[in-house]
Each structure stands twice: as structure tokens, then as C-alpha cells.
Amino acid sequence: MDLLQFYKCLADDTRLKSLLLILKENELCVCELTHALGQSQPKVSRHLALLRQKKLVIDRRQGQWVHYKINPNIPDWAQDILSLTLANNPSSIQQEVQRLGEMTYRPNSEVLCD
Template identity: 60%
Template sequence: MIMTPLIFFKALADDTRLRSLLLIQAESELCVCELMTALDEIQPKISRHLAQLRKLGLLVDRRQGQWVFYRINPELPVWANEILLTLAKEQSEIIAVNLNKLLQMGSRPERTKVCC
């Protein structure tokens, strides 16, 4: 799917999707259980939103054992990536509480570094 401004901004218009994207950007990658904790939401809701973001081309995923990790699509258009970076920098309070919940989470899944 070609990323257009309309598709991009519709994706950002939902609070769960916006916070998920900003959290994933802040942490490089996150799994569903981490987002559930950070956003205080149930698994089906988080999974549904992640699937939408993946389908729209904003996220990519990778499987590691039982975990599926999501990260910002490295092929995202420059303009879209710059908007996410600006939001993260200028509006960091949007996810401050969520990042704190994530930092307090025990037993986060281990990650294997992906070679570029």
C-alpha cells in the first residue's frame, strides 16, 4: 500500500494507534504484551490496532520464538518518519505516563539484536 497523507493521518487519529507508534518509536520495537502494559489495554484491542498499522505499512514485525516484535517500517516515506520524529520530540508528554508504565513492567521479553 502506498502511504498517502490521508492514510497516515487517519492512522494517527486514533489514540491507541498514535500512542503505540510513538512508544514503538521510543523503544525501537515492542511486543503486544509490552504495549498492553504501557497502554493499560486488553490484548485483542492492541493486536487489532497493530494489525491495522502493519496493513497500512506503518509497522513491520518479526517473530522471535513466541514473541512478535513490532517496529516502525524502515521504508516509511521520509515525510511520515519526520512527522513521527517531530511528534516524539515536541509532544513527549503524550506518552510519558505510558513509558513510565513500560519501565516498571517486570519480565519483559528478551530481544535478540537484528543484524542490519
């Protein structure tokens, strides 16, 4: 993994918060991230596509949903940076975590995302 590209991915607020939310929840679908971040689906999907291209996240399709999780094959140093960032800055995604918790229809509840 290229060090500069890793930090460029973290430099964008949407990508950083997406990574931290995914790390915290272990796996999230696009609709969950869209709801938590309060952003449009195309914008969130575009950022996720870049994170996937840079191999920071992996995805899996389940029916109409695409779920993302942190790539288990990223280098240990990159995983450590993400984990330390989340552990030491929980307030940075507090609002997004709250929105996610208030989301009525989540894939894990087997109800369709909007």
C-alpha cells in the first residue's frame, strides 16, 4: 500500500468518516453510510469506489445491498492507524453513529433500504 495514497484517502472527511464507521460497525451497506453521513448515495458510492480501488475496503453483494468492510489484508500499520484514530477520536463520528442508531430500516433487520 502506498503511504501517500493512504493518507490522501484519510484527508477527505467523507472517506475518513466512512472508514471509521465501517471499522466501528465491522460492516455497513451503502444505504447505512448514506443515512449516517447525511449525504447522497452517488457521493457516498463514489468515495467507496475510490476506497475499494485503493484496497482499503472490500465489498460483497447481498441481494440489492452492497456491504463494505475494512480490507483484512491492509498492512498492520494502516490498520493500527485506523484503529487508533477511532479509539482516540470517538467524537469525530458521534453524530453519524447516532444517526445510524436511529435508522429504522437496516439490512440486518432484513428490511429494504431506501
